[in-house]
Amino acid sequence: MEAAAGLLRGPRAVRLRQRRSVLYSQPRGAAGQRAAGAAAGPAPLLALSLALRALNCFLVQTSFVPDEYWQSLEVAHRMVFHYGYLTWEWAHGLRGYSYPLIFASIYKALQLLAKDDVQLLIWVPRLAQAVLAAFADVKLYSLVQHLENAETAKCVYFCQLCSWFTWYSCTRTLTNTMETLLTIFALSYYPIKGSKMGSSCKYLALIALAVVVRPTAVIPWIPLFFSHFLQEQRKTDLMLHHCIPIGLVTVGTSLIIDRVFFGEWVLVQLNFLKFNVLQNLGTFYGSHPWHWYFTQGLPVILGTHLPFFIHGCVLAPKRYRIFLVAVIWTVLVYSMLSHKEFRFIYPVLPFCMVFCGYSLKHLKAWKKSAASFLLISNLLPALYTGLIHQRGSLDVMSHIQQLCSNSHQSQAFVFIMMPCHSTPFYSHVHCPLKMRFLECPPDLMGNESYTDEADLFYSDPLGWLNKEFYNDTLLPSHLIFFNVLEQEISSFLASRGFEKTATVFHTHLPQGRVGSHIYVYRRKT
Incomplete structure (x- = not known):
């Protein structure tokens, strides 16, 4: 925590604070604290995040689930090098080529540079995910900084970095990983009360992109969008000038990409929802009781963050209730499906980190002890699952x-x-x-x-x-x-x-x- 705080303080920030102390003698309120936090730009924080996520990438040498390869890298390899294997989902149009196209672009660049060595094909896509994860960490920090203050933002950022499941998942080439990262980016532009960073166009575009990657990405955003719609004064403009154009452009682009690679018109998002939700055929790969996400799924991915999450939910201001509603709603929706996996609820973890950070910030005298507990208790599962289990x-x-x-x-x-x-x-x-x-x-x-x-x-x-x-x-x-x-x-x-x-x-x-x-x-x- 102290090291992270030190990176946020530079000579320029000190000079700015000195000028403010001369110009303004009155005590600072919340707005003053936010301004002080803004003085320390995100550049040092981004450098720290990039270094940590790069290390994160190389310290995860285990397998998680088959989709990590079979729905991304294997498809991209076939797209570029024209040999490989496509699973049954591609024969039935349940998956789209938009997400594998990202890795296909990386593979094509390596091929053109005559650097398509197998080790580079394995690690460069993961390093690209690590870079996106680092930017997402900073975006989450910036969001809380504008909503609260720099101190709370540092606590949320610390909780995000300490999360063993985030460490385990954020550099993997899973659609769930990209869905989670895009959710954080979209959240940073969501027009929550008290934030001046809200942008309907940006957050809706990012949601649309996440839905193209994985259609279930829309689930956490249903209560959030409904809340935004209710408080929006220009509802017609929101629908006609933002939702509809963004939806048409995104779906249209996805359709064209899939038309090129499938050779026919395929609406993969509809096929995906039909198979997994309407027909519930995912049970072929296993089923769990309805309460599994509440009794095992969420407690496991939160780990030792769980008591901080509960404490933060009690302390957090009313404006954050919509985040809690999004978490509960998402877990309830996924609970109705028989086939359950930890990674499915990974996108709600950033919401949980906001509450964990809020809890940590308000522990005051116990803050350092709590931070040490979080760091140590998450280190062991992060290293074990990343370096040993299923390698x-x-x-x-x-x-x-x-x-x-x-x-x-x-x-x-x-x-x-x-x-x-x-x-x-x-x-x-x-x-x-x-x-x-x-x-x-x-x-x-x-x-x-x-x-x-x-x-x-x-x-x-x-x-x-x-x-x-x-x-x-x-x-x-x-x-x-x-x-x-x-x-x-x-x-x-x-x-x-x-x-x-x-x-x-x-x-x-x-x-x-x-x-x-x-x-x-x-x-x-």
């Missing part, structure tokens, strides 16, 4: 990358026998190696007896392998699977001449089909 999915890709430089690349055939989409694919290999994995597309036809390939495999792994590879000429050159599968298929491995060449740590918490280690087997030549 095998990425580490094993280095073993596949080695096959690209092998003179026998054309003869290599890698079969990943793990729960579908457990690892990245061509975006982390970057050579046209023959690869295959167990697929698990949902049944969109409503067939009750439908079973995907992954479930068929795990119901009888040995029988499935003997049936699938009935001829030795069909055998893969390399098999990759979790250690929990080894004993069950040991007879197949021995009879077909496979030998273990690598053991890769994955997690201390194996569960079900996911083991603690990943094994790499190679067929003897």
Whole structure:
């Protein structure tokens, strides 16, 4: 906290404060405090954020969920290099190309510069996310600075940097990450009472962009927009001169981008909402009880910030109630869907940080102790989840990358026998190696007896392998699977001449089909 405060004080700020002390002898109110805070520009804070988020990026070396790669980097790789794999969502128009186009642009630039090395393809997109995350941190600080004062803004900024889940997620190439960052940017222009930074055009444009990236981004903004509409005196102008034009331009641009890459007109936002909300087919990937977000989801992503969040909700002025309404509303809406994940409610975390910072600021004598508690208690989960838990999915890709430089690349055939989409694919290999994995597309036809390939495999792994590879000429050159599968298929491995060449740590918490280690087997030549 003290270090961050020091960065905000420079010679110019000191001179400005001295001039003000000469010109104005009366005590400062809230407005005076805001002006004093504004004197320390955001440049030092941005430099700090950029450095921390760059470090953040390189200290997150684990996998989170498949969408981190399969709905962004894998699509971008295919767009630029013309080989790769698209999941079933792209065949049915549930995802749009607007978000992958960002990473495709990065890949294309690297290709034109002849710098399309696989490590750069992996890390440059993540560094781009880290830069956006740093700007979002500063935007959140600036918002609270204008609403309250520099001291409260520093507390909110500190809480944002301390959040273990933000550390874990903000540099990942997930649509949920971009949705959250755009939510912070939009929030900084939202016309809340007491703020002079409000801009209907800017915040609506940013919301529209977030909806293009992920249609569910509209959920937290429904109560916020409704509140804005009620207090807006020129309601007709708001709708005719802002909402409708911005909506038409955004949707139109999204339609054109998707028309180019799909080859036909596709309204992906409608298809996405139809699949996940109206048909609720997301249950194919698991379901949870209705209260899961309240009893597990929100408490886990808040972590030790939870008591500060509750305390801040009690203390915060009435004008911040709309932020709390947005949090509760979002959690309630997502609670109505059977399929639940921690990342789905990530966009409400910045709202929560405002209340956490407000709580920290008002602890007074306990502030330093509370700040130390937040820092230490979040450090362990941030480092553990970022450096250790579920790292095998990425580490094993280095073993596949080695096959690209092998003179026998054309003869290599890698079969990943793990729960579908457990690892990245061509975006982390970057050579046209023959690869295959167990697929698990949902049944969109409503067939009750439908079973995907992954479930068929795990119901009888040995029988499935003997049936699938009935001829030795069909055998893969390399098999990759979790250690929990080894004993069950040991007879197949021995009879077909496979030998273990690598053991890769994955997690201390194996569960079900996911083991603690990943094994790499190679067929003897």
